[in-house]
Amino acid sequence: MTIASATHPPGIGQPAxxxxxxxxxxxxxxxxxxxxxxxxxxxxxxFAVPLVTLAGTSTQTPAPSGETGAFQQTFRLANYLDALTxxxxxxxRSFLYALVATVLALLIGYPLAYAIAFKAGRWRNVLLVxxxxxxxxSFILRTIAWRQILADEGFVVRSLxxxxxxxxxxxxxxxxxxxxxxxxxxxxxxxxxxxxxxxxRIDGRLLEAGADLYGSSPTxxxxxxxxxxxxxxxxxxLLTFIPAAGDYVNAALLGNSRTTMIGNVVQSRFFTxxxxxxxxxxxxLLMAAIVVLVAVYVRRAGTEELV
Amino acid sequence: xTTLAQPSRTxxxxxxxxxxxxxxxxxxxxxxxxxxxxxxxVFLPIAYVTVFSFNVPGRTNLTxxxxxxxxxxxxxxxxxxxxxxxxxxxxxxxxTLIATVLGTLMAFALARHRFRGRATTNVLLFLxxxxxxxVLAASLLTLFLNLRLxxxxxxxxxxxxMFCISFVVVTVKARVASLDPRLEQxxxxxxxxxxxxxxxxxxxxxxxxIAGAALLAFSLxxxxxxxxxxxxxxxTTFPKFVYVSAQRGIPAQAYVIGAAAFFVSLAVVxxxxxxxxxxxxx
Amino acid sequence: xSGGADLxxxxxxxxxxxxxxxDDLDLTIPAGSFFAxxxxxxxxxxxxxxxxxxxxxxxxxxxxxxxxxVTTTKPHQREVNTVFQTxxxxxxxxxxxxxxxxxxxRKVKDVTAKVDEALNLVELGHLARRRPAQLSGGQQQRxxxxxxxxxxxxxxxxxEPLGALDLKLRRQMQVELKRIQxxxxxxxxxxxxxxxxxxxxxxxxxxxxxxxxxxxxxxxxLYESPHTTFVANFLGxxxxxxxxxxxxxxxxxxxxxxxxxxxxxxxxxxxxxxGLLVGVRPEKVGLVPQGRAVPEGQNLLDGGVVVDxxxxxxxxxxxxxxxxxxxxxxxxxxxxxxGVLPVGTAVSLAWEPAHTFALAGDAAAxxxxxxxxxxxx
Numbered sequence: 001m002t003i004a005s006a007t008h009p010p011g012i013g014q015p016a017x018x019x020x021x022x023x024x025x026x027x028x029x030x031x032x033x034x035x036x037x038x039x040x041x042x043x044x045x046x047f048a049v050p051l052v053t054l055a056g057t058s059t060q061t062p063a064p065s066g067e068t069g070a071f072q073q074t075f076r077l078a079n080y081l082d083a084l085t086x087x088x089x090x091x092x093r094s095f096l097y098a099l100v101a102t103v104l105a106l107l108i109g110y111p112l113a114y115a116i117a118f119k120a121g122r123w124r125n126v127l128l129v130x131x132x133x134x135x136x137x138s139f140i141l142r143t144i145a146w147r148q149i150l151a152d153e154g155f156v157v158r159s160l161x162x163x164x165x166x167x168x169x170x171x172x173x174x175x176x177x178x179x180x181x182x183x184x185x186x187x188x189x190x191x192x193x194x195x196x197x198x199x200x201r202i203d204g205r206l207l208e209a210g211a212d213l214y215g216s217s218p219t220x221x222x223x224x225x226x227x228x229x230x231x232x233x234x235x236x237x238l239l240t241f242i243p244a245a246g247d248y249v250n251a252a253l254l255g256n257s258r259t260t261m262i263g264n265v266v267q268s269r270f271f272t273x274x275x276x277x278x279x280x281x282x283x284x285l286l287m288a289a290i291v292v293l294v295a296v297y298v299r300r301a302g303t304e305e306l307v
Numbered sequence: 308x309t310t311l312a313q314p315s316r317t318x319x320x321x322x323x324x325x326x327x328x329x330x331x332x333x334x335x336x337x338x339x340x341x342x343x344x345x346x347x348x349v350f351l352p353i354a355y356v357t358v359f360s361f362n363v364p365g366r367t368n369l370t371x372x373x374x375x376x377x378x379x380x381x382x383x384x385x386x387x388x389x390x391x392x393x394x395x396x397x398x399x400x401x402x403t404l405i406a407t408v409l410g411t412l413m414a415f416a417l418a419r420h421r422f423r424g425r426a427t428t429n430v431l432l433f434l435x436x437x438x439x440x441x442v443l444a445a446s447l448l449t450l451f452l453n454l455r456l457x458x459x460x461x462x463x464x465x466x467x468x469m470f471c472i473s474f475v476v477v478t479v480k481a482r483v484a485s486l487d488p489r490l491e492q493x494x495x496x497x498x499x500x501x502x503x504x505x506x507x508x509x510x511x512x513x514x515x516x517i518a519g520a521a522l523l524a525f526s527l528x529x530x531x532x533x534x535x536x537x538x539x540x541x542x543t544t545f546p547k548f549v550y551v552s553a554q555r556g557i558p559a560q561a562y563v564i565g566a567a568a569f570f571v572s573l574a575v576v577x578x579x580x581x582x583x584x585x586x587x588x589x
Numbered sequence: 590x591s592g593g594a595d596l597x598x599x600x601x602x603x604x605x606x607x608x609x610x611x612d613d614l615d616l617t618i619p620a621g622s623f624f625a626x627x628x629x630x631x632x633x634x635x636x637x638x639x640x641x642x643x644x645x646x647x648x649x650x651x652x653x654x655x656x657x658x659v660t661t662t663k664p665h666q667r668e669v670n671t672v673f674q675t676x677x678x679x680x681x682x683x684x685x686x687x688x689x690x691x692x693x694x695r696k697v698k699d700v701t702a703k704v705d706e707a708l709n710l711v712e713l714g715h716l717a718r719r720r721p722a723q724l725s726g727g728q729q730q731r732x733x734x735x736x737x738x739x740x741x742x743x744x745x746x747x748x749e750p751l752g753a754l755d756l757k758l759r760r761q762m763q764v765e766l767k768r769i770q771x772x773x774x775x776x777x778x779x780x781x782x783x784x785x786x787x788x789x790x791x792x793x794x795x796x797x798x799x800x801x802x803x804x805x806x807x808x809x810x811l812y813e814s815p816h817t818t819f820v821a822n823f824l825g826x827x828x829x830x831x832x833x834x835x836x837x838x839x840x841x842x843x844x845x846x847x848x849x850x851x852x853x854x855x856x857x858x859x860x861x862x863x864g865l866l867v868g869v870r871p872e873k874v875g876l877v878p879q880g881r882a883v884p885e886g887q888n889l890l891d892g893g894v895v896v897d898x899x900x901x902x903x904x905x906x907x908x909x910x911x912x913x914x915x916x917x918x919x920x921x922x923x924x925x926x927x928g929v930l931p932v933g934t935a936v937s938l939a940w941e942p943a944h945t946f947a948l949a950g951d952a953a954a955x956x957x958x959x960x961x962x963x964x965x966x
Binding site for chain 3: 487489490492493494495496497498499500503507508511512
C-alpha cells in the first residue's frame with residue numbers, strides 16, 4: 001500500500017452528492033391543487049367535455065320527426081364507416097396538401113432558421129420578430145391578399161405570362177396550387193421557430209470541431225448540424241402538419257369545389273347541410289388519423305431525439 | 308540556406324479575378340441573401356394590405372383607384388368594420404385576462420410543486436395545442452347546441468380562454484422555472500415572509516413572462532377565425548367580418564385595421580426588444 | 590441587534606431519504622468568533638449552514654441561538670443572515686435597495702444611514718444606484734456581504750463566498766472579510782473547501798467529512814497536530830508511514846518503520862494499537878545528501894533517492910523514493926545558494942522528533958480523493 005502525500009483535493013466528489021432536496025412546501029400539500037383547479041375546470045368544461053359530447057353526437061342518426069337539426073342517440077358506429085367512405089377523397093386531399101405544404105415549409109424555413117441562428121448576430125431577435133410579425137395582421141386578410149396578388153389581372157401573373165414562364169390560360173387562383181401555397185405561407189412561422197430554437201442550441205464549437213476534423217461545409221452540415229437539429233425538425237413538422245390537415249380557410253379562399261379539404265366538409269355539415277353526426281364522425285376520424293400518423297412518424301424519427 | 312528568414316507575403320497576394328471574387332462573396336452571403344428573399348416573401352401580403360389600405364374606397368377593394376388617406380383618417384366609415392373590431396378587442400381583453408390568470412396559477416403549480424396527476428395535467432394542457440382547430444370548434448359547438456346555450460359573446464370567450472390557457476402555461480412556466488431559487492431563499496433569509504417574498508421578488512421577476520404570455524393570448528384571440536366562426540352565432544369579430552365580406556367585397560377600411568394591427572404590434576414588440584437591450588447590465 | 594449569542598448545534602442529523610448528509614453533529618460556536626466549516630464537496634457543511642439559516646430543517650437534533658431554540662423557526666424570523674455562494678443579489682433592484690431589503694422588512698428606522706454605513710464598510714458607497722448586473726464579481730460579492738452585515742445578525746453565514754473570484758481577488762477579500770468581522774464584531778460562520786482560506790481567516794476550524802466533524806480546533810492545532818488521517822491529508826500534505834510500536838522511552842514512543850527507528854512524542858500519538866501511522870509534514874523535513882553529516886537527535890530515514898524536484902520560487906518540492914517503494918514529499922525553503930538537488934541524488938530525510946505525530950487507521954482517508962487525481966505518488 002503506497003502511502004504518498006495527498007495533494008489538496010480541489011473539491012472533487014466524495015461519495016454521492018445528496019439528492020436535490022425537495023422544495024419545502026410550507027404552505028401545505030393542498031396549494032398545487034388549489035392553483036390548478038380553476039384552469040383545470042375550464043379545460044375540462046370546454047375541452048374535454050365537448051369532445052365527449054362530440055363523440056356522443058357522432059353516433060347519432062336523424063330523428064324520425066325529420067325536422068332539421070333533430071337527432072337521436074342510436075350508438076350507430078357505422079356513421080364512421082359511412083363518413084370515411086364518402087369523404088375519403090377529401091381526407092386524402094387534406095393529408096396530401098398538408099404534407100406538401102409541410103415539406104415546402106421545411107425547405108423554405110430551414111435555411112431561414114439557419115441564417116437567423118448562425119448568421120444574424122445581434123439582429124437575431126429582430127429577425128425572429130419579423131418572421132412572426134405577419135401574424136399580427138389578420139390571417140384572413142393575408143390569405144385574401146395572396147388571392148389578389150395571384151389574380152389573373154394582377155401584376156405578378158401578368159408579368160409571368162409576358163415572360164412566358166406560365167401559359168396564357170393558366171390561372172393561379174382557385175387551384176390546388178394556390179391552396180397549398182396558402183397553407184405553406186400561413187404555417188411557415190410554426191415551422192421556422194422550432195427549427196430556429198433547436199439550431200440555436202447547437203454549440204458552435206461542435207461545428208468547429210467538425211471542420212477541424214477535415215469536414216467540408218456540406219459534410220459538416222449533413223453529419224453534424226442537421227442531425228443535431230432533428231428535434232426542431234420533428235417539432236416543426238408536427239406543429240405545421242397537424243393544424244394544416246384540419247385547415248379549411250385556405251381551401252375556401254384560394255381553392256375551388258375540387259380542392260375541398262376535410263375541414264370544409266365539417267364546416268359545411270354544421271352550417272350548410274345540418275348533419276351533425278357526420279361532422280362529428282369526420283372530426284374524430286381526422287383526429288385519429290393524425291394521431292396514427294404522428295405516432296408512426298415520431299417512432300421513425302426516434303423519440304429519443306424528441307426532447 | 309534557411310527558408311524561414313523571409314515571411315511569406317500571402318496577405319498581399321495578387322487579387323483573384325473578378326468572377327471568383329464575386330463567387331466567393333456570393334458563397335459567403337448566400338444564406339443572408341436567401342433570408343432577405345424569404346422575409347420579402349413573408350411580407351409581400353402585408354405590403355399588399357398596407358398599400359391597398361390607401362386605396363380610394365369603392366364596392367370592392369380589388370382594383371387600384373387612387374391614393375387617399377381618408378381610410379386611415381376615418382376607419383369607421385364602413386360601420387361594420389369598427390363594430391367587428393370592437394367586438395374582437397372586447398373579447399380579446401376579457402379572454403386574455405381570464406386565460407392569463409388561470410394559466411399563471413397553473414404554471415406556478417407545475418413549476419414549483421410536486422403533486423400527483425402531474426402527467427395527466429401536462430397531457431390535458433398539451434392536447435388543445437395539438438388538436439386541429441376544426442375539431443375543437445366542432446366539439447364546442449356540439450356542446451353549446453346540446454345545452455341550448457345562446458351562441459355569442461360568452462361562448463366565444465369560453466372558447467378563446469380554453470385554447471389560450473395552454474400557451475400561457477407554457478410561457479409562464481418556462482419563466483418561473485428559470486428563476487433562481489436562491490433569490491427567494493435570500494429574501495426569506497432577509498426577513499421577508501412567504502407573501503412578501505412572492506410580492507417583492509417572485510412576481511416582479513416573473514412579470515415579463517406573464518406579460519409575454521398575455522400578449523400571446525391576446526393575439527391568438529384577436530386573430531382566431533375557425534373556432535370563433537363556429538361558436539359566435541350572430542356576433543361578428545374582425546376575422547369573421549373579413550371572411551364573410553370576402554365574397555361581396557372587403558371594404559378598404561378593413562385593410563386599414565389589418566395594417567394598423569400589424570404596425571402597432573410590430574412597434575410594441577420591437578419597442579420591448581429595444582428596451583430590453585438598453586436595459587441595465589448591457 | 591444582539592451580538593453576544595453563542596450558536597449551539599446539539600445532535601443535529603439531516604437525512605435526505607436514505608442519504609445521511611449530517612450525522613449527529615455537536616457544535617458550539619462562541620459569539621464573536623470567526624468560525625470555518627471546512628471539508629470536501631458532499632461532506633455536509635453546506636447542509637449544516639442551511640439548517641442554521643433555517644432553509645432546511647434538521648431531521649433530528651436542536652439548534653440554539655443563545656437561549657432561544659430556533660430549530661423550527663422560519664428563516665425570516667431568525668437573526669441569521671447568509672452570504673450566498675452565487676451572491677443572489679436581486680436583479681430588479683439597485684444596490685441600495687438590495688442592501689436595504691432586510692432593514693425594510695424589519696421596519697427599521699434610519700434605513701439610509703445604515704445602508705450608507707454598510708456600503709462604506711465594503712468601500713462601495715459610490716455604486717449605490719447601480720444594478721447588480723453592472724457590477725463585477727468582486728463587487729457583487731461585497732454588496733452581498735453588505736446586505737447581510739447591515740442587519741447585524743447574531744450569526745453571519747458565508748457559503749463559499751469567494752469561490753467564484755480569481756486568486757488575487759480572493760486573497761484580497763480574505764483579508765477584507767477578516768477586517769470587517771473584527772470591526773463589526775459579529776459571529777462569522779464560513780463554509781469552504783479551501784483549506785488555505787480557512788486557515789487564513791478563521792479563529793477556529795471544524796473539519797467535516799461525510800457528515801461528521803473529524804477535528805475541531807485552531808488552524809495551528811489542526812495543522813500541526815492532526816487527530817485523523819483525513820485531517821492530516823486534507824489540510825496541507827502529510828507523509829504517512831506504516832510502523833509498529835517497539836517500546837517507550839520516557840514520554841516518547843519508539844516506532845519501528847521499515848527497519849528504522851523513529852521517535853514520536855507521547856502526547857502526539859493518537860493511536861492506541863501497536864500498528865500505527867507515523868506522520869510528518871513535508872516542510873518540516875530536511876534533505877541530507879549522502880555523505881553529509883546528519884544533525885544529532887533527529888528522526889532519520891536513509892536510503893532515499895530524489896525522483897522529482899519542482900522549483901516553486903519560494904520553495905522547492907522534492908519527491909524522494911524510499912527503498913520500500915514509498916514516495917515521500919519534502920519541501921525546502923530556497924535558502925541554499927547551491928540550487929536544486931538534481932534528480933537521482935541519494936539523500937536521507939531528517940527532522941525534529943517534536944514535529945512527528947502518529948495516527949491510527951486508514952492511511953488512505955482523504956487520499957481516495959487523490960486516486961481520482963491519478964498521478965500523485
